[in-house]
Amino acid sequence: MYQSFNPTTRTLMGPGPSDVNPRILSAMGKPTIGHLDPEFIRLMDELKGLLQFAFRTRNELTIPISAPGSAGMETCFVNLVSPGDKVVVCQNGVFGSRMADNVRRLGGEAVIVEQEWGRAVDPEALQKALKANPGAKIVAFVHAETSTGARSDARQLCEIARQSDCLTIVDCVTSLAGCDVDIDGWGADAVYSGTQKCLSCAPGLSPVSFNERAVEVFKNRQTPVSSWFLDLNLVMGYWGEGQTRAYHHTAPVNALYGLHEALLILSEEGLEASWQRHTSNHLALRAGLEALGMSFIVPEPERLTQLNAVTIPEGVDEAAVRKQLLQQFNLEIGAGLGSLAGKVWRIGLMGYASNPKNVMLCVNALEAVLSQYNVHINRGEATAAVLAAYG
Amino acid sequence: MYQSFNPTTRTLMGPGPSDVNPRILSAMGKPTIGHLDPEFIRLMDELKGLLQFAFRTRNELTIPISAPGSAGMETCFVNLVSPGDKVVVCQNGVFGSRMADNVRRLGGEAVIVEQEWGRAVDPEALQKALKANPGAKIVAFVHAETSTGARSDARQLCEIARQSDCLTIVDCVTSLAGCDVDIDGWGADAVYSGTQKCLSCAPGLSPVSFNERAVEVFKNRQTPVSSWFLDLNLVMGYWGEGQTRAYHHTAPVNALYGLHEALLILSEEGLEASWQRHTSNHLALRAGLEALGMSFIVPEPERLTQLNAVTIPEGVDEAAVRKQLLQQFNLEIGAGLGSLAGKVWRIGLMGYASNPKNVMLCVNALEAVLSQYNVHINRGEATAAVLAAYG
Numbered sequence: 150m151y152q153s154f155n156p157t158t159r160t161l162m163g164p165g166p167s168d169v170n171p172r173i174l175s176a177m178g179k180p181t182i183g184h185l186d187p188e189f190i191r192l193m194d195e196l197k198g199l200l201q202f203a204f205r206t207r208n209e210l211t212i213p214i215s216a217p218g219s220a221g222m223e224t225c226f227v228n229l230v231s232p233g234d235k236v237v238v239c240q241n242g243v244f245g246s247r248m249a250d251n252v253r254r255l256g257g258e259a260v261i262v263e264q265e266w267g268r269a270v271d272p273e274a275l276q277k278a279l280k281a282n283p284g285a286k287i288v289a290f291v292h293a294e295t296s297t298g299a300r301s302d303a304r305q306l307c308e309i310a311r312q313s314d315c316l317t318i319v320d321c322v323t324s325l326a327g328c329d330v331d332i333d334g335w336g337a338d339a340v341y342s343g344t345q346k347c348l349s350c351a352p353g354l355s356p357v358s359f360n361e362r363a364v365e366v367f368k369n370r371q372t373p374v375s376s377w378f379l380d381l382n383l384v385m386g387y388w389g390e391g392q393t394r395a396y397h398h399t400a401p402v403n404a405l406y407g408l409h410e411a412l413l414i415l416s417e418e419g420l421e422a423s424w425q426r427h428t429s430n431h432l433a434l435r436a437g438l439e440a441l442g443m444s445f446i447v448p449e450p451e452r453l454t455q456l457n458a459v460t461i462p463e464g465v466d467e468a469a470v471r472k473q474l475l476q477q478f479n480l481e482i483g484a485g486l487g488s489l490a491g492k493v494w495r496i497g498l499m500g501y502a503s504n505p506k507n508v509m510l511c512v513n514a515l516e517a518v519l520s521q522y523n524v525h526i527n528r529g530e531a532t533a534a535v536l537a538a539y540g
Numbered sequence: 541m542y543q544s545f546n547p548t549t550r551t552l553m554g555p556g557p558s559d560v561n562p563r564i565l566s567a568m569g570k571p572t573i574g575h576l577d578p579e580f581i582r583l584m585d586e587l588k589g590l591l592q593f594a595f596r597t598r599n600e601l602t603i604p605i606s607a608p609g610s611a612g613m614e615t616c617f618v619n620l621v622s623p624g625d626k627v628v629v630c631q632n633g634v635f636g637s638r639m640a641d642n643v644r645r646l647g648g649e650a651v652i653v654e655q656e657w658g659r660a661v662d663p664e665a666l667q668k669a670l671k672a673n674p675g676a677k678i679v680a681f682v683h684a685e686t687s688t689g690a691r692s693d694a695r696q697l698c699e700i701a702r703q704s705d706c707l708t709i710v711d712c713v714t715s716l717a718g719c720d721v722d723i724d725g726w727g728a729d730a731v732y733s734g735t736q737k738c739l740s741c742a743p744g745l746s747p748v749s750f751n752e753r754a755v756e757v758f759k760n761r762q763t764p765v766s767s768w769f770l771d772l773n774l775v776m777g778y779w780g781e782g783q784t785r786a787y788h789h790t791a792p793v794n795a796l797y798g799l800h801e802a803l804l805i806l807s808e809e810g811l812e813a814s815w816q817r818h819t820s821n822h823l824a825l826r827a828g829l830e831a832l833g834m835s836f837i838v839p840e841p842e843r844l845t846q847l848n849a850v851t852i853p854e855g856v857d858e859a860a861v862r863k864q865l866l867q868q869f870n871l872e873i874g875a876g877l878g879s880l881a882g883k884v885w886r887i888g889l890m891g892y893a894s895n896p897k898n899v900m901l902c903v904n905a906l907e908a909v910l911s912q913y914n915v916h917i918n919r920g921e922a923t924a925a926v927l928a929a930y931g
Contacts, residue, residue, distance in 0.1 A: 151586050151807070153563075154800050156573045166793060169572040172544075177794055178569030181560040181742050182547045183872045195542050215744065216607035219769045219789035227767075247768065254764050345790055351572050353606065353744065353792030373645050375766045376618075377638065378610045396877070398610035399736055401744030402557060403568055404795060409545050416542070481574045486787070 159475070160502070162511055163483035164295050164456060165323070166345035166352045167499035169407075173350050176410035177403045184400040192409055193388065193400075199412035203325060203348075203420070204340065204358045206332035210381065211358040212388045213344075213408055215401050218322045221341030221355025223251060224379045225318045228359075228367040229287060229339060232256030236287040237278050237315070239270040239306070242294035243487040244320055252289075255375065260285065266488060267458070269451040270301040272309055279313040288315045293324035295346075296486040298458035298495065299447045300328065307335040316363060322346060325356070326415050327427050327455035327499060338363040344404075347427070347455055349500030350411035353404050411500075423500075427454040430503045433538035434496065437512030440534040441519065441526060446493055455503065457496040458489070462524045467491060470518050478514045508535055550866070551893070553902055554874030555686045555847060556714070557736035557743045558890035560798075564741050567801035568794045575791040583800055584779065584791075590803035594716060594739075594811070595731065595749050597723035601772065602749040603779045604735075604799055606792050609713045612732030612746025614642060615770045616709045619750075619758040620678060620730060623647030627678040628669050628706070630661040630697070633685035634878040635711055643680075646766065651676065657879060658849070660842040661692040663700055670704040679706045684715035686737075687877040689849035689886065690838045691719065698726040707754060713737060716747070717806050718818045718846035718890060729754040735795075738818070738846055740891030741802035744795050802891075814891075818845040820930070821894045825887065827929035828903030831922040832910065837884055846894065848887040849880070853915045858882060861909050869905045899926055 161168045182189050200211045214221045226248070230236060234257040238249040241264035249259040262278045264270050270290050279285060288310035292303045303319055310317045316338040324330050327347030332340055339359045345352035359367075359381070367374065367381055374380040378398065386395035415423060431454035435445070443459040445452060461467045467484070471494070474480045483495035496511060512531045520526050552559045573580050591602045605612050617639070621627060625648040629640040632655035640650040653669045655661050661681050670676060679701035683694045694710055701708045707729040715721050718738030723731055730750045736743035750772070758765065758772055765771040769789065777786035806814060822845035826836070834850040836843060852858045858875070862885070865871045874886035887902060903922045911917050 151590065151800075151804055153804060154567065154570070154583050154586075154797055156570055156577075156579055156583075156797070158571045159573050159577065161572065161574060163574055165790060166572050166574060169794075174569045174571065174794070176545065178565045179545070179547055180549045180565065181552065181557050181736075182550050183552060183554055183557060184743065186547075186550065186866070186872065188547055192545050192547075195545075199542065216611060216769065217789045217792060220607060220611075223767060223769045251768050254766050254768055343790070345572075351792065351794040352575070352790040353795050375645050376614060377642050377645055378607070378614045398608045399556060399734070399743040401608060401742065401795070403560075403565075403742040403798075404744050404792070406545055406547075407794075409542075413542055413544060475577070481577065 157479055159479045159481050160507060160510060161481050162497050162502055162507060163481045164495045164497050165499060167349050167497055168502040169351055170349050170414060170501040172414060173407045173410045177351060177407040179406055181402050184402060185394060185396065189402065190394060192405065196405060196409055199416060200356050202416055203412055204330060204332045205334065206358050208332065208358045208360050210364055210385065213405065214355040214357055215398060216355060217352055218341065218343030218355045220379065221343065221357050222247065222320065224357055225339045225341050226251040226255060227374055227376045227379050228381050229316060229318065229363060230255045230257040231370055231372055234287065235260060235282055235285045236289060237262060237282060237285050239275060239290035240264060241268060241270050241297065241299060242266055242291065243296035244291045244294060248289045267297045267299055267446040269299050270306060272302065272305050275306060275309050279309065285313065285315055287318060289318040291320040293453050295323045295456055296489065297447060298453045298456045299451050300453045303337065304335045307337050311336060316366065323456055326423055328424050328453065332358055344408055344411065347500040348411045348415065349502065350407050351404065353401065354408055427498065427503050430498045430505065430508050431457065433505065433535045434498060434508045434511065436534040436538035437508065437531040440531040441516060442524065455497060455499045458493045459496065460493060462519060465519065465522045465524060467494065473518050474514055478510065480510060480514050505539060548870055550870045550872050551898055551901060552872050553888050553893060553898060554872045555886045555888050556890060558740050558888055559893040560742055561740050561805060561892040563805060564798045564801045568742060568798040570797055572793050575793060576785060576787065580793065581785060583796065587796060587800055590807060591747050593807060594803055595721060595723045596725065597749050599723065599749045599751045601755055601776065604796065605746040605748055606789060607746060608743055609732065609734030609746045611770065612734065612748050613638065613711065615748055616730045616732055617642040617646060618765055618767045618770050619772050620707060620709065620754060621646045621648040622761055622763055625678065626651060626673055626676045627680060628653060628673060628676050630666060630681035631655060632659060632661050632688065632690060633657055633682065634687035635682045635685060639680045658688045658690055658837040660690050661697060663693065663696050666697060666700050670700065676704065676706055678709060680709040682711040684844050686714045686847055687880065688838060689844045689847045690842050691844045694728065695726045698728050702727060707757065714847055717814055719815050719844065723749055735799055735802065738891040739802045739806065740893065741798050742795065744792065745799055818889065818894050821889050821896065821899050822848065824896065824926045824929035825889060825899045825902065827925035828899065828922040831925040832907060832917060833915065846888060846890045849884045850887065851884060853910060856910065856913045856915060858885065864909050865905055869901065871901060871905050896930060
């Protein structure tokens with residue numbers, strides 16, 4: 150009745166997954182070996198080293214969780230939050246709200262620092278909230294809000310949290326490898342990311358990193374971690390040091406092959422070069438989109454380079470445009486999420502997908518499709534603007 | 541510093557992962573598309589249909605959880621157990637113990653029905669426990685205990701639970717596609733499985749199925765599900781009916797390509813044919829191993845065909861034998877787990893790996909390695925026994 154699935158080859162310029170490098174696709178198709186095979190244990194050790202490089206940390210507990218980014222988020226909260234704990238959650242988009250939901254489900258109290266969507270978290274508002282809540286244990290915030298394209302000042306927010314003796318939980322899902330992530334430099338205590346954004350790997354894994362201060366918290370909990378699967382006290386029996394690894398769950402072997410190759414590609418390019426590439430392609434895309442009359446919802450100094458949230462020209466059916474881009478050009482761009490649904494497009498330039506070919510395709514395809522609407526476009530201007538931006 | 545990872549091609553005859561069919565490896569390497577792409581939504585619909593076929597159920601909530609089997613287990617417990625609930629857990633191996641651990645972490649009370657390892661769950665013992673605990677809400681048991689190779693009578697245990705008006709949670713990780721799994725026939729309420737056993741897919745996903753009775757329980761909980769990631773009330777917004785799917789987490793796209801191909805292969809062979817194949821290869825392996833002087837720890841009527849736990853000949857260094865099998869023949873067999881560590885080998889014949897070539901390799905390689913020890917072996921007898929078993 151059914152047949153083998155052969156997906157159309159798309160260009161993925163939404164909020165993730167991003168285009169996966171063919172080297173990574175090929176790695177995921179290599180023969181499966183056992184999760185306790187000595188060769189696999191060597192791979193695990195290399196993965197830890199490569200993740201430390203990507204996160205810029207010496208944290209020993211730096212590993213990929215065997216599930217998507219949401220599970221990485223949950224790993225941080227379920228291990229660090231005990232019932233009754235007060236957690237200050239900075240909320241400037243969808244993903245901050247999810248953090249607060251996590252806190253409440255675990256019996257914690259979420260103190261919300263509300264921020265206009267499309268803006269970075271306001272450090273002064275965090276300071277005020279911490280003054281008003283002297284018993285707070287943790288500060289949680291999103292470095293790069295995928296729902297709005299805003300980048301917050303992680304270094305400053307971590308410092309403010311530290312002054313109030315709070316642990317920090319930082320969402321680096323969209324930032325890792327796309328812009329400056331500096332776990333040890335920030336002094337962030339627990340961070341999580343995903344594989345399907347600027348690492349350009351398939352979705353399904355969630356790199357996390359915990360420093361000693363965070364490890365002490367879950368080692369000394371009074372109540373057990375409510376999740377068996379994500380309890381780091383158990384997970385570290387498998388991911389820890391030495392050749393003897395205690396079986397906890399069966400690792401997603403082939404997905405980890407893919408992550409290893411993705412991190413290898415990043416190490417070949419270098420972190421700074423990757424960030425620079427994301428910046429230059431962002432600037433070219435921006436020139437093209439602005440020539441088409443679109444504008445960014447995030448003020449320039451707070452803007453991400455890997456995720457561009459732009460307004461939709463008046464009179465345009467935004468869903469129809471996305472559908473046409475997908476059907477005619479195999480180009481995926483993202484819709485707005487939460488309160489921005491229907492109001493913005495989210496155009497990703499993440500990892501392998503952040504390249505001049507994609508910038509040109511996106512600008513030209515948008516120009517072609519939008520010209521069917523009653524939108525004023527000076528044909529050819531956008532292309533020229535892109536070229537000029539690359540200089 | 542590091543290089544691309546190129547695993548040695550192994551023959552996987554441990555407790556899982558099992559050898560992955562090359563068709564599945566190739567499927568996992570196909571280009572990633574978006575988790576909201578219309579093509580992907582069609583794939584999700586086909587996956588639900590194929591899983592219903594494999595589980596033999598018409599349950600609408602039949603989906604793969606985006607994480608390994610342990611997360612499937614947790615999905616059942618975290619959605620169905622509320623604080624204070626009494627759960628009767630049948631414990632005849634490692635995986636029963638994990639169920640009990642899940643219950644306790646969620647604030648439930650685990651009533652243990654203890655059973656000798658290597659034996660099926662005793663229906664009378666369950667009946668007694670239910671009589672002694674009239675307030676029990678749930679009965680949980682493992683259909684196929686991967687730590688011992690014992691198969692319990694799921695139909696009978698589900699019926700006993702139903703007589704006491706208890707929901708059932710059934711672990712079908714190692715049984716699915718390897719022997720008779722009949723969710724609707726049993727009247728099981730919630731079941732979970734894994735991809736890396738008799739489906740011969742890469743590890744990393746966990747198929748689950750919930751009937752209406754189970755769905756009503758988590759829809760009407762008084763306390764929120766403690767896990768955001770595994771809350772089926774949210775997950776079903778994405779996996780539910782219709783073309784409009786609410787984003788919950790980013791699906792592990794390429795892993796799901798693999799599962800789709802694995803289920804397709806199963807549907808091409810047919811369930812009964814797959815079970816029969818597992819039986820005939822098991823009987824041949826058994827003939828060979830018995831000719832080598834090994835014996836099964838599980839009595840014949842309760843024995844799994846896909847997982848063979850056998851005693852280690854006296855005077856043999858079991859870890860050294862496994863190491864030699866891996867290094868010289870690229871053959872992986874499993875060690876004992878929990879209280880059986882050091883006492884048994886666990887030899888899997890699961891899915892794609894359940895074939896005469898592997899049976900012959902395993903028996904011959906074991907004969908070769910064991911003959912270095914002071915073990916009495918009539919050379920050639922084992923091979924003859926294997927051939928005779930195939931008839």
